[in-house]
Amino acid sequence: MGLGGMGSRIARRLADAGHELTVWNRTRSKADALGVPVADTPAAAAAGSEVVITMVADPLALQTVTEGPEGVAAGAGDETTLIDMSTVGPAAIERLRGVVSAPLLDAPVLGSLSEAESGTLHIFVGGEREDYERWQGLLSVLGTPIRVGPSGAGASAKLVANTTLVDVIATIGEALALAEALGLSRDAAFAVLATTALGDQAERRRPALESGEFPPRFPLRLARKDADLIAEQGLDLRVTDAARSWLHEATDDDQDYSAVLRVILERATRR
Ligand SMILES: NC(=O)c1ccc[n+]([C@@H]2O[C@H](COP(=O)([O-])OP(=O)(O)OC[C@H]3O[C@@H](n4cnc5c(N)ncnc54)[C@H](OP(=O)(O)O)[C@@H]3O)[C@@H](O)[C@H]2O)c1
Known part of the structure; x- marks a missing residue:
């Protein structure tokens, strides 16, 4: 369920590996494009399935x-395992646990469109060990699963991973803004960054920054959603709060999240 950038690639990989799929997506045309059976509702897709995989945008989408009469929980039998791969945070998984009687794994992923396509995602799994062992082979079609703890631990692990993602992009943006304000050329700034712990990341972002085009892999709206999920945990995480404030100033929702670099460079001017 959920055939956006990530879900469509996951579905394609599973189909190519010989699994029999029924898919569902809110926007039906994306489901039709896959060339496998399409269900009218999530409940209908779940009915009779051994396993249901959800890969949707956020907690509300999940x-x-x-939930409800057309939702997965209404169609899934006790023998159906539900694997949620969306990035939704531990509270959404707890809520889901209250809704489904079936075994549940939370299994969000690190890696983007190309990793989903090539089956090289890192998959953080929370749930019962026996459920994990039962579905480890299936998840291995998509990447490298690691069981990180009980239900909800995968969702938590993903927030930990994405804290580094949003913090690093904001740090690179601020370093470049500082370089510019101090009169260093862009070349010099990247040469300096190359000698630091963030050298690889900075170099990776350079072509987009220089061309001014940020084709979406991980859209900005999803990075902002993740920064919000981290903030909801209620900790005094000052660096991540600062990165989140930059993501909230950026409006290029459907561009890659690295488009926040442009916003930082435009706005981190002298006070
Ligand atoms: N893109 C990445 O690089 C990346 C990497 C790691 C993890 N993730 C996470 O993976 C999840 C999916 O990401 P994505 O890149 O595939 O996002 P996406 O391309 O925006 O796709 C989102 C999916 O969620 C569905 N959806 C959104 N709101 C819905 C609602 N209210 N009801 C039902 N369905 C709804 C969309 O349906 P429609 O097609 O109808 O809009 C679509 O199938 C997100 O949690 C994201 O944070 C993404």
């Missing part, structure tokens, strides 16, 4: 797809 509720919409899993």
